[in-house]
Amino acid sequence: MLEKLANLDRRIIFLFVGLAVLIPIIFPLGLPNAVSQPVQNIYDFVETIPEGSLVFISFDYGPSTKIECEPMALAVTKQLFRRNIKVVGWALWPEGASMARNVFDVTGKEYNKKYGVDYINLGYKAGGSITIKEIGEDIRSTFPQDVDNISIDKYSVMDGVKNYKNFKLGVSVSAGVPGLREYIVVANSIFGVPIAGGCTAVSAPEMYPYLNSKQMVGLMGGLKGAAEYETLMNYVGDASKGMDAQSIAHLLIVLFVIMSNIIFFMQKKK
Amino acid sequence: MGIGYIIGIWLAGFLTIAIFTFLYKDNPVYKFAEHLYVGVSAGYIMAIDYNNILKPNLFGNIAIAYDSTVNKGVFDLAAWSYLFAGVLGVMLILRVIPKVSWVSRWPLAFMVGLGAGLNIPVTMDATILAQLNSTLCSVWLPNDPGTMVFNILLLIGVCTGLIYFYFSIEHKGIFIGGASRVGIAVLMISFGAAFGYTVMARISLLVGRFLFFRDEWWPTLDIIMKSIGIS
Known part of the structure; x- marks a missing residue:
């Protein structure tokens, strides 16, 4: 029996994990979702930004991490639009420009915001850290046109915008490099712009030191962070819908870890 | 909901299941989805990079430089300087030809030097000094x-x-x-x-x-x- 359990076919584990995710998605449990301080900090900071101010969002993710990153981008953009704050979006990832388009299409319609007046999508720019530095010197030379190749001078939202000094906050929703870390290292460290961020769960642990050193306003880590922001915004989005499944799957994995350790030590005793 | 949307959703559904079949064991359906993903991603990134980098930065600026030099008689050094980057790019691609692959080391050295020069001071400040400060x-x-x-x-x-x-x-x-x-x-x-x-x-x-x-x-x-x- 012990031998059988120790050599359990991994496909059985896959099946259990699949069921642990699938069942709560079909039959939601409505488990509570407590808001952590790093997420609350971003929400509170946005609440202090005066109406009509400018905030930039860098969409540094692609379709492969859409489930984690898009709910964060949606929730933050909704709060900014609800507070009548203008949003300038751009991307350091090639697929980021179309991700930004998705987010602005949904939120712009919901809050009746006008493209070019209340928000703008400047598209993708290669270069990572160098591009971030260039924006700090002159945003117009970095992004002379928007995502549809129309001069940014034609849009009122860009009137008088020169560099980071025009932005009250920068938000990087990132799935890796270049992304949140590069904004902290360049935009915050050199130009002093407050940076808030959302990142995939994989990269969240390496972001906590920046939170501790106050180089970041706050952090949304993975689907959980996105679900917390949705809770603060008082709506049920994709992240909140997935949290039941996430919690049950985690519980199952913890059980598997405990079980495998017990089997390991029992085998060692023998 | 148009027919195109429905086809797209079904295609996405099929490809998701095709990738999941690997959990059982490696199979031709999985291989097909994997190769399709790699090919589409490479093609997409290539097209995006051409339209966002090569076209506006290299070809666009060289066209401006050529126009100002030939038609206006003004030598636009800033625009012509993009040609230098273009040459470095070509040198980098020479890596695929074994006889002259050594040429690719030059642009690589340029990139490493530039990257290090730009990143060392800011990284030192943001990831070492600021972190040290927060530990005190x-x-x-x-x-x-x-x-x-x-x-x-x-x-x-x-x-x-x-x-x-x-x-x-x-x-x-x-x-x-x-x-x-x-x-x-x-x-x-x-x-x-x-x-x-x-x-x-x-x-x-x-x-x-x-x-x-x-x-x-x-x-x-x-x-x-x-x-x-x-x-």
Whole structure:
């Protein structure tokens, strides 16, 4: 029996994990979702930004991490639009420009915001850290046109915008490099712009030191962070819908870890 | 909901299941989906990079430089300088020709030098000095026991972690040996936290695909069933 359990076919584990995710998605449990301080900090900071101010969002993710990153981008953009704050979006990832388009299409319609007046999508720019530095010197030379190749001078939202000094906050929703870390290292460290961020769960642990050193306003880590922001915004989005499944799957994995350790030590005793 | 949208959703559903079949074992359906993904991604990135980098930065600027030099008689050095970057790019591609592959080392050296020069000062400031500064915190805060415990743990974690990575002294004895063992424990805890977050990320991706089937694929199935008279 012990031998059988120790050599359990991994496909059985896959099946259990699949069921642990699938069942709560079909039959939601409505488990509570407590808001952590790093997420609350971003929400509170946005609440202090005066109406009509400018905030930039860098969409540094692609379709492969859409489930984690898009709910964060949606929730933050909704709060900014609800507070009548203008949003300038751009991307350091090639697929980021179309991700930004998705987010602005949904939120712009919901809050009746006008493209070019209340928000703008400047598209993708290669270069990572160098591009971030260039924006700090002159945003117009970095992004002379928007995502549809129309001069940014034609849009009122860009009137008088020169560099980071025009932005009250920068938000990087990132799935890796270049992304949140590069904004902290360049935009915050050199130009002093407050940076808030959302990142995939994989990269969240390496972001906590920046939170501790106050180089970041706050952090949304993975689907959980996105679900917390949705809770603060008082709506049920994709992240909140997935949290039941996430919690049950985690519980199952913890059980598997405990079980495998017990089997390991029992085998060692023998 | 147009027919194009429904086809797209069904294609996405098929490809998701095709990738999942690998969990059972490697098979031709999985291989097809994998190769399709790699090919489409490479093609997409190539097109995006051409339209966002090569076309405006290289060809666009050289066209401007050519126009100002030939038609206006003004030598636009700033615009012509993009030709230098273009030449470096071509030199980099020469790596694929074994006889002249050594040429690619020059632009590589340029990129490494430029990257290091730009990144070292800011990285030093943001990731070393700022982090050092945040570690210099008070460990005696009787009015705030929570923060005090956190600060003490931070100090112990940083010091023992650094001792573990100090290899000039043998890790023996009560002080160095003990601190080094505590350092290992600190590292293990951080690896555990990182693993936990990694599990969360992977489960999130699975959640995303299941939500896709529930919220996007399932409604199209309903439409198809109704259109063929099964409800």
